[in-house]
Amino acid sequence: MPFNIAIDGLTASGKTSIGYSLAKRLNFKFIDSGLFYRYLAYYNINSTNFNQHTYDNLIDCSNSSAFSSLDISQKASELSKDEEIRTLINQEIKKLTKKKGFVVVGRDVSTNILPDAEFKILLSADFETRLGRRVNQLNEENPQNILYDIITRDIVSKPLINCSKKVSKEINTSDLDSFEVIEKILQIIKKKNSFKNFKRTLDQIENLSTTVITITKDYNYYLELTNWQLNSEVDEDAYVEAFPLLVDRVKFIEDLKNYYEARKNAFFKIERILPKDKDHESFDEIQEWRTTVLQGSKTGAKIALDKSSSAPILYYCPHCNHFRKIKFCKCCKKSINDDFDSESNESVESFESVTLSSITEESQKFRKNKGIFDDVIEKYSSKYISSQSGKVKNEYIFWSDNELRMDDSDNEIII
Numbered sequence: 001m002p003f004n005i006a007i008d009g010l011t012a013s014g015k016t017s018i019g020y021s022l023a024k025r026l027n028f029k030f031i032d033s034g035l036f037y038r039y040l041a042y043y044n045i046n047s048t049n050f051n052q053h054t055y056d057n058l059i060d061c062s063n064s065s066a067f068s069s070l071d072i073s074q075k076a077s078e079l080s081k082d083e084e085i086r087t088l089i090n091q092e093i094k095k096l097t098k099k100k101g102f103v104v105v106g107r108d109v110s111t112n113i114l115p116d117a118e119f120k121i122l123l124s125a126d127f128e129t130r131l132g133r134r135v136n137q138l139n140e141e142n143p144q145n146i147l148y149d150i151i152t153r154d155i156v157s158k159p160l161i162n163c164s165k166k167v168s169k170e171i172n173t174s175d176l177d178s179f180e181v182i183e184k185i186l187q188i189i190k191k192k193n194s195f196k197n198f199k200r201t202l203d204q205i206e207n208l209s210t211t212v213i214t215i216t217k218d219y220n221y222y223l224e225l226t227n228w229q230l231n232s233e234v235d236e237d238a239y240v241e242a243f244p245l246l247v248d249r250v251k252f253i254e255d256l257k258n259y260y261e262a263r264k265n266a267f268f269k270i271e272r273i274l275p276k277d278k279d280h281e282s283f284d285e286i287q288e289w290r291t292t293v294l295q296g297s298k299t300g301a302k303i304a305l306d307k308s309s310s311a312p313i314l315y316y317c318p319h320c321n322h323f324r325k326i327k328f329c330k331c332c333k334k335s336i337n338d339d340f341d342s343e344s345n346e347s348v349e350s351f352e353s354v355t356l357s358s359i360t361e362e363s364q365k366f367r368k369n370k371g372i373f374d375d376v377i378e379k380y381s382s383k384y385i386s387s388q389s390g391k392v393k394n395e396y397i398f399w400s401d402n403e404l405r406m407d408d409s410d411n412e413i414i415i
């Protein structure tokens with residue numbers, strides 16, 4: 001997993017509910033450090049022996065009703081003043097989160113537990129909002145009890161939160177619902193991550209020119225072409241060679257056009273989010289990358305798209321069963337329209353009725369549908385792109401839409 005997320009906040013600021021949902025959304029593991037204090041408080045109150053080894057059982061618990069009573073809360077708050085206990089808990093969580101891919105919530109996660117966390121968030125909300133949330137949550141008949149509980153815990157926690165303020169990005173959640181808070185956090189992650197990944201994308205795009213696309217069909221041969229060769233080759237005889245059946249060929253051209261459209265859009269998307277700020281620490285590096293790699297790749301994709309959109313109508317030669325670009329068959333050394341029999345004439349008509357402009361219309365309709373991007377990628381990654389070119393697949397998934405998703409192949413976060 002690529003990173004950890006630390007979320008701090010006072011009581012009822014939303015740490016647990018937000019942190020848990022965020023973890024699920026990112027397919028991360030969730031740790032509520034407050035639960036560790038409550039867990040110790042439970043053993044303390046019940047005077048039972050504390051079993052350290054069950055710490056792992058506290059991972060991914062968001063609704064620890066066993067430890068949520070007010071007396072446990074109060075005991076937890078008391079224990080949290082003990083430096084030895086703090087150190088013990090911090091060490092335990094540090095160990096558990098070493099592999100990354102965790103959302104950890106608490107009061108001092110960003111400062112003491114995971115000072116190296118890649119993302120540090122501080123959730124805040126005004127006192128009345130927090131009180132209201134907790135009263136609703138616990139359905140407590142006497143809000144006075146909750147009021148008292150929050151005040152005492154705030155007093156203990158405030159110094160920790162003040163430290164967190166200095167290193168974390170603060171989100172005031174008073175006027176935001178949970179969904180909006182999660183979206184804000186995702187935006188913060190995307191923003192930082194998208195730049196970090198430019199370098200990764202750079203390598204991938206450079207590799208595109210040598211990516212081998214293997215077209216294997218139920219024929220006796222296969223074509224191995226690089227991305228850029230592919231487009232210039234397939235609109236020549238190679239279309240026919242690879243796809244003797246008209247229906248396959250038309251389908252392939254359509255896919256190819258969608259593929260280049262997807263590439264073109266991906267490059268535009270990358271360009272749109274490149275930082276334009278001259279003061280940006282990597283501005284020069286990005287500019288260089290923009291001119292040396294991005295521009296070329298984008299232009300290449302546009303040319304390839306134009307080319308595949310204006311692929312020629314082919315002529316059918318009934319003698320050798322091949323389609324030719326001109327009305328002359330080079331293997332039969334004959335002019336093509338001289339002597340069709342009625343059967344092959346039919347083939348020509350059916351092919352001509354499926355000209356490339358009608359394919360364009362179809363694929364435009366297709367493109368309007370949401371998810372086209374994914375369809376194309378999926379098609380190409382499973383069907384046409386060989387295993388060597390997994391990186392191309394990553395690139396498309398990476399830039400495909402605005403959702404954060406995990407790409408299982410390298411466990412990197414995908415935007």
Ligand SMILES: Nc1ncnc2c1ncn2[C@@H]1O[C@H](COP(=O)(O)OP(=O)(O)O)[C@@H](O)[C@H]1O
Pocket residue numbers: 009010011012013014015016017018133134136137173176177178179181
């Ligand atoms: N932004 C929000 N808007 C409305 N309710 C929220 C929001 N964030 C959290 N809540 C609700 O407030 C209550 C307290 O949240 P919780 O996550 O338990 O806070 P904490 O872990 O910080 O004590 C829960 O019932 C939760 O669903």
Ligand SMILES: Nc1ccn([C@H]2C[C@H](O)[C@@H](COP(=O)(O)OP(=O)(O)O)O2)c(=O)n1
Pocket residue numbers: 010011012015033034035037038073076077078080105106107108109153157
């Ligand atoms: N990192 C942490 C987490 C919790 N604590 C303290 C704060 C609370 O008094 C208890 C229980 O925390 P918990 O987060 O479950 O409680 P809240 O409902 O958020 O106040 O532990 C802490 O001091 N440091």
